Amino acid sequence: MTRILVGVVDSLWRYPVKSMLGEKLDHVDVVSKGLLGDRAYALWDRETERIASAKNPKKWAKLLGFQAGFVSSPKPQTSIPPVKFALPDGSTATSDNIDINATLSQAVGRDVQLISSVPEAPSLDQYWPDIEGALNREIITQLFMPSGTFFDSCPIHAITTATLTQLKNIYPEGAFEPCRFRPNILIEPKDSEAAFIEDAWVGSKMFIGDQVCLSIDTSCPRCVVTTIAQLDLPTDLNILRTTTKHNKTIAGIRTSVLQEGVIRCGDQIWLE
Numbered sequence: 001m002t003r004i005l006v007g008v009v010d011s012l013w014r015y016p017v018k019s020m021l022g023e024k025l026d027h028v029d030v031v032s033k034g035l036l037g038d039r040a041y042a043l044w045d046r047e048t049e050r051i052a053s054a055k056n057p058k059k060w061a062k063l064l065g066f067q068a069g070f071v072s073s074p075k076p077q078t079s080i081p082p083v084k085f086a087l088p089d090g091s092t093a094t095s096d097n098i099d100i101n102a103t104l105s106q107a108v109g110r111d112v113q114l115i116s117s118v119p120e121a122p123s124l125d126q127y128w129p130d131i132e133g134a135l136n137r138e139i140i141t142q143l144f145m146p147s148g149t150f151f152d153s154c155p156i157h158a159i160t161t162a163t164l165t166q167l168k169n170i171y172p173e174g175a176f177e178p179c180r181f182r183p184n185i186l187i188e189p190k191d192s193e194a195a196f197i198e199d200a201w202v203g204s205k206m207f208i209g210d211q212v213c214l215s216i217d218t219s220c221p222r223c224v225v226t227t228i229a230q231l232d233l234p235t236d237l238n239i240l241r242t243t244t245k246h247n248k249t250i251a252g253i254r255t256s257v258l259q260e261g262v263i264r265c266g267d268q269i270w271l272e
Helices: 057-065 100-108 161-170 197-201 238-247
Strands: 004-014 023-025 027-031 042-045 067-070 083-086 092-094 112-115 123-128 139-144 156-160 185-189 205-208 212-221 250-259 261-264 268-271
Touching (some): 004 027, 004 261, 057 100, 057 123, 156 161, 156 212, 185 197, 197 212, 197 250, 238 250
Parallel strands (some): 156 185
Antiparallel strands (some): 004 023, 027 261, 042 112, 067 083, 123 139, 156 250, 205 212, 205 268, 212 250
């Protein structure tokens, strides 16, 4: 099949801890399970025995007030390094602190444990707000995560700048910033005016730079996390309402790894 150039890598993100804001990178190693170091840690809720996730903001909205980054860059075939937290109150802590569980429990207001080993059949609670056209409305469901990982649904998530621009054009008052959608890869497509361009990419192979190949497995339905206050962004349920009304809640793509390697900001992206 012919490879078609569709865009370039605009920016890259890695999220060392499940549900917290992560690190912006200029390059990253892609391994079989996704971006090296992505979702390497998670918070375990001792009471419910589930992974803490901002997908249930009634309990965990505070998590998006935390930021996390590795104390040193992860390297293939070596142990994952400790992670440093910036807490909402301005203090910091690292994962190898002896009292880290007490520190994080106090910060989130629940009894939590920082873990790096994935429990059997990991799951989380997902809240579905009351939005017309959504599959579920005003309920909390249990979401089972892929075995052996702290991912919600896929190893690597990507979205295009064109999709964010399209949503912004529909709802100009909304702040459709990438951090609301938490992609690993932000793509700047050649056709910057195409509406929801990546929807048509599902089922293709995505080649990035001269090494990495991803399988584009499904479109990515959005959740309440896109509406939660984070950094300087306000709570805004209309972010999800706009996505639901104008593209059936879809914004972005879910991918898995076919060929490992390194990707960099500015790398060209082809589809086959």
